[in-house]
Amino acid sequence: MKGLPLxxxxxALLAIIIPLLALFIYVAxxxxxxxxxxxxxxxxxxxxIAQELFGIGTVEARYMYKIGPTFAGRIKVLDVHVGDxxxxxxxxxxxxxxxxxxxxxxxxxxLKRAQAQSDEAAARHIxxxxxxxRYQQLLTGQxxxxxxxxxxxxxxxxxxxxxQATQEELTRIRAxxxxxxxxxxxxQLISPVNGLVAARNAEPGTTIVAxxxxxxxxxxxxxxxxxxxxxxxxxxxxxxLPGRVTLRSQAGVAQTGQVxxxxxxxxxxxxxxxxxVVFDQLPEPLPPIGELAEVTIVLPTLAPxxxxxxxxxxxxxxxxxxxxxxxxxxxxxxxxxxxxxLHGQVQVLDGLKVGDQVVVYSAKTLYQGSRITVxxxxxxxxx
Numbered sequence: 001m002k003g004l005p006l007x008x009x010x011x012a013l014l015a016i017i018i019p020l021l022a023l024f025i026y027v028a029x030x031x032x033x034x035x036x037x038x039x040x041x042x043x044x045x046x047x048x049i050a051q052e053l054f055g056i057g058t059v060e061a062r063y064m065y066k067i068g069p070t071f072a073g074r075i076k077v078l079d080v081h082v083g084d085x086x087x088x089x090x091x092x093x094x095x096x097x098x099x100x101x102x103x104x105x106x107x108x109x110x111l112k113r114a115q116a117q118s119d120e121a122a123a124r125h126i127x128x129x130x131x132x133x134r135y136q137q138l139l140t141g142q143x144x145x146x147x148x149x150x151x152x153x154x155x156x157x158x159x160x161x162x163x164q165a166t167q168e169e170l171t172r173i174r175a176x177x178x179x180x181x182x183x184x185x186x187x188q189l190i191s192p193v194n195g196l197v198a199a200r201n202a203e204p205g206t207t208i209v210a211x212x213x214x215x216x217x218x219x220x221x222x223x224x225x226x227x228x229x230x231x232x233x234x235x236x237x238x239x240x241l242p243g244r245v246t247l248r249s250q251a252g253v254a255q256t257g258q259v260x261x262x263x264x265x266x267x268x269x270x271x272x273x274x275x276x277v278v279f280d281q282l283p284e285p286l287p288p289i290g291e292l293a294e295v296t297i298v299l300p301t302l303a304p305x306x307x308x309x310x311x312x313x314x315x316x317x318x319x320x321x322x323x324x325x326x327x328x329x330x331x332x333x334x335x336x337x338x339x340x341x342l343h344g345q346v347q348v349l350d351g352l353k354v355g356d357q358v359v360v361y362s363a364k365t366l367y368q369g370s371r372i373t374v375x376x377x378x379x380x381x382x383x
Contacts, residue, residue: 037373082200086191093214094189195219223279308346326357359372
């Protein structure tokens with residue numbers, strides 16, 4: 001009769017433990033580490049992809065002019081500042097001539113002296129020629145000897161050589177004077193085009209070496225963008241393709257443009273292709289040189305084919321593929337993908353067909369044989 005109370009206590013204990021154990025198993029299978037992983041699914045669709053290529057570019061001037069002297073000197077006057085608009089032929093500044101005027105005066109005096117020497121040599125040449133003609137006539141009448149005629153012929157040759165030397169000297173002095181006059185003209189810094197002053201590299205009183213730019217001009221109508229595109233995604237990029245340009249200073253305002261040309265040399269370090277993109281209409285106000293811009297080029301639309309969200313693509317053990325759901329079971333399927341767009345859609349070339357269900361997002365990392373539960377949206381994930 002003493003064994004019965006022991007059986008009752010044992011049964012009571014089991015009545016408590018068994019429900020707790022069942023509750024523990026239930027919780028472990030539903031919300032613990034053994035619980036199904038929440039996932040969102042998407043079906044492979046048959047549609048065409050409107051490809052878009054994104055790149056970052058900088059505003060540059062297609063034409064830039066550097067104005068400076070052709071010889072060393074000192075700036076005397078500089079009348080323009082950064083941001084000023086100038087017209088073709090406008091005087092921007094002037095270099096200090098130093099002793100250039102004195103050199104020109106000296107050349108003028110040398111030119112007059114050489115001209116006088118040339119005139120004297122010409123007169124001697126005429127006199128020697130006339131004397132030779134007269135003595136040749138006298139030789140015909142046997143009035144003079146042959147030696148005197150030979151002497152007059154030699155005098156004519158000497159006069160011709162002197163005349164030629166003075167003419168060459170006169171030519172040399174004239175050329176030197178023209179060079180000095182050209183230098184005097186180069187003292188004036190003149191704008192070759194209608195443009196905008198982009199840089200003022202020196203101030204009056206500064207000594208400038210030959211070829212150094214004092215003022216830099218740009219043609220504001222020639223602004224373009226130097227854009228970098230990822231080489232892996234640049235297939236199909238070609239001149240005349242349309243695009244959108246968003247300047248950093250005008251965020252939210254898209255300008256239209258098009259590809260002007262592709263650069264023949266790519267950047268091997270960053271693995272990017274360089275392209276020049278021009279505006280269809282220049283923005284107002286004009287962006288500063290060097291400003292960054294976001295550029296989106298619209299590539300040709302692809303033919304319809306299987307398409308899925310790019311987020312579904314996974315790389316497992318070096319293999320590219322997706323987690324495919326068939327009859328509630330999870331399988332990893334290797335795929336070959338093609339081009340994609342900026343909206344997260346990618347074309348599938350092989351491995352899937354239209355209508356297949358694939359996992360897009362999962363609450364945890366998936367493995368072969370993982371239990372899943374399909375939900376409409378995961379917490380913290382925008383769909």
